[in-house]
Amino acid sequence: MNYDFREIEAKWQKYWAENETFKASNHSDKPKFYALSMFPYPSGAGLHVGHPLGYIATDIYSRYKRHKGFNVLHPMGYDSFGLPAEQYAIQTGQHPAITTENNINRYREQLDRLGFSFDWSREVRTSNPAYYKWTQWIFIQLFNSWYNKTSDKAEAIETLVSQFEKEGNAKVQAACDEDTPIFSAEDWNGFSTKTKQELLLKYRLTYLADTEVNWCPALGTVLANDEIVNGVSERGGHPVIRKKMTQWSMRITAYAQRLLDGLDNIDWPQPLKDSQTNWIGRSEGASVTFNVLDAERSRRDGDVISTSLNHPYQIEVFTTRPDTIFGVSFMTLAPEHDLVAKITTPEQKAAVGAYVEATAKRSERDRMADVKTVSGVFTGAYAEHPFTKEPIPIWIGDYVLASYGTGAVMAVPCGDQRDYDFAKHYNIDIPNIFEGVDISEEAFADKATTIIANSDFLNGLSYKEATKKAIAELEKIGQGKGKVNYRLRDAVFSRQRYWGEPFPVYYVDGMPQMIDVEHLPLELPEVEKYLPTETGEPPLGNATHWAWDRLKAAVVSNDLIDHVNVFPLELNTMPGWAGSSQYFNRYMDPRNNEAIFSKEAIDYWQDVDLYIGGSEHATGHLLYSRFWQHFMFDRGYVPKAEYAQKLINQGMITGTSAFVYRVDLKFHWETTSNVEFKQPSLSRAIYISKNYYKKFEDLRNFILNSELSAHDKNEFMMGIGFTKGLASVNNDTVFFDILDDEKKQTLSDFTRLFESVRKDIYSQNVGVIVEDLKFTPIHVDVSLVNASDELDIESFKKLNPENLDVTFIREEGKYIVGREVEKMSKSKYNVVNPDAICEEYGADSLRLYEMFLGPLEQSKPWNTAGITGVFSFLKKLWKLYAPYVDGSLSGVEAEPTAENLKTLHKTIKKVEEDIENFSFNTSVSTFMICVNELTTQKCTSRAILEPLAVLVSPYAPHIAEELWERLGHSGSIAEVPFPKFEEKYLVESSKEYPISFNGKMRFKLEFPTDMDSKAIEAAVLAHEKTQEQLQGRAPKKVIVVPGKIVNIVG
């Protein structure tokens, strides 16, 4: 009986579904194991072979853990809010919920075919109101919390309010807005409710703030940085301006340090940790305050010695090099800096204004990309050096970013290359404050060898000493202190989109109010169209029923808004990462309608033991979800501050695109012709096979790279008479003489092709002169190409009627396509979807093959060429069980031989180690070796075949279940204990020693394993082959490593 994977796989998939084999219980005596794959966004394109890579790995591990006696939670769901569905809705008017539902169904179908051990009863969808109820709930918790720097955790906002009532905010150590004013308890108690709310917003972990965004008026939306190219929108090329908008933000910066520290406690890939570290961007230094000199006064008497009275303005800067404070020769403000308008002198006003305006037009990314140009303008104002009291000119320059630090720098040209370049460009002083360093060519930034000079009290100190001393002195005069700065910004949480979670927020007197948790979820309203409103409001502005009736606790018609009982609701929606930031916890108790999860559930499951997903989420989902988890931990909802102890990034599977090469013309119009100009084209398209393409290209390059003179090569390029390039080469030309016979053959192939094309075009009489041919690679669908890169011409023609009338120039009867590794994408026709593979080879083959491709973390090109290897392995495996499968077992079952047992236990050991190390590719090889050996041994022993089926089952579960059943068992193999490895079957009585000379293996000798080094050495030296190798020389040294190797030096 043959291995009928179609029947077997359908049978067991049905069995698992009907018996809920993989349903996890929240109550169990078994140890828990939580294995999680990142949930997908259900795109319209469906699943491709890259998606399952991580899922298969997680699935293998989950199944393995079940065999090992764990209660395994292995859920799957959908990150189903997102832009593509919305984009599609805008284009077609179809509700995103419908397309999303369709896409999910397609995904589910595809996932089911792959035999995953998901507990589908726990499926979540982020766009489902029952789910996003809890996303809204978390938002409310964040709103009702502040970050207490003293206890270093988030606390309920009430504790802050009670502090305000008692002692104001002067002593409060909190993460809050920079511009938070100081107030006393009396002030607070006297404030109006609105003022109190305004002030509290400055402390809440989610808050409303004016944020600069890339606003595209034409599209009526805010664009992400990467949606802007050269200052205009990527789609449509509309102008984009920087605009301030009131938006929800998340105070993630409060957690910067803890997010950084937490990385030390989790087993995540180093590159990913590095990315997060880099993104958080901690830098230590000092904040220094510079007083701005009174412009009027300094001009009037030319006296720049300040008094404590004339400091109307101060500039705060952050520096990582306070040790270089005596090297400051100017300051630079970001053009957007608030002080710019205030301090600029009348003389400089025009120049500064023009510069500021010019900068505003450039996007931040634009400015950052343009590193080379130095530009700036002098404001006319001066600041005062905190120690020397010398005046320091204040410039503005776009190399200073408003969004980093304080938007101002103290420029130390001798120690910073950007400052150096700026100073050189504008002829500003470059004082040298380094001992024995030449700064005539470039700045000196090496901290390690720094010795400070010309710096008063810092002279002779190293970077470290000087930094400490400078900070101490700044503190003494009250003009600075040590400070840690983070690159991380608070995260904008508003999106001007439709297809996202609505905020549970309505506005009373412009102040946001949270809807009571008991009234959640606040469901997304229906709208006529998914575009922004005509007044530029987000799509929710189109909803007619989008007002909150406080008395009825219900959404009502906008007409009823009276600002007494009925109030407008928030029009923004939440961003994509909202729904994914706690989904892993929701899986623990996904149908709970009373709480995000029950205490029992979270106490039992605790955290994710293994999380597998792509590295593209390094600074998005994987950072934000850690932030929310820390918050949930602070507020006592979850027991662990880090939700995933172990994380693995699976590599991307790239596609192998296929190309055909179309013959195109190089031509010019025949000027004398009076024929109407018409783009010439071949009456019958010609595609040439890869090797022709390659040979023609090579020949062209050969001539261009030859020894011929530049003049000749030029002629080759530009043309001789009416032809150029290869078309111009004939036996009268110099090019011809340098060709060998093979190249002449290639040339004659080309010439034949060229002539036939020319004949074709001239017969059309379109008034052109054909000069040369060019060959354009065109993507073809990879499904039309076989393992030998041969194109299935018939199917190619059928697929596209345009191709019916095409001439294929073949090589040896075949049309060979060119191949290139590219990212898998629809437009490149290199997407391979798992359905076709399942159809042809089955899910078990696909699972094995994806693992067999290579290490999980590595990215690799998809190439189906090798799949026959794992497929024939499964057939061999099936055959091994033939006596049980077809009932042909006659008489008694054979006892396992020592050889059988050795093979089995070797396999158990290796497979167990491999799974624990996530080295799934090598265990597939191990299975192959095992089956090959058992086949040679003609093993039919149940004592071998039963454990083997269990070993294979995590990888190829369908065939394992079937074989298990055929062996006479009822029920699933899923929880059968994993075979126990026993060392005793591997013990050998002798070892074949490699005998090497000077490190090179020459021959092998067999010795008993218990033979000692001395005896081995004697036996080896006495051996005739050794004497032969030595050829009379006396060995200088003999190294014997028992059980390993013998090395003779001599």
Add this chain to the structure above:
RNA sequence: GCGGAUGUGGUGGAACUGGUAGACACGCUAGACUUAGGAUCUAGUGCCGCAAGGUGUGCAGGUUCGAUUCCUGUCAUCCGCACCA
């Protein structure tokens, strides 16, 4: 520029803490069985060489009895961040 990852046959990739480089698989070659085969089986297959032998893990060094593995430098490819003060 900074940070990270990876370089091994024609291809995907093995080689555990330094100890027989190329396991396993694809492909290729030859053969067997077949009307046929993209089915199955057998043998071979890093490179040079008829062979003996030599050579070989991006490149150049170093440590070692012995290096794909450790160290230094360098090149290439890919990814992330990027005027970060």
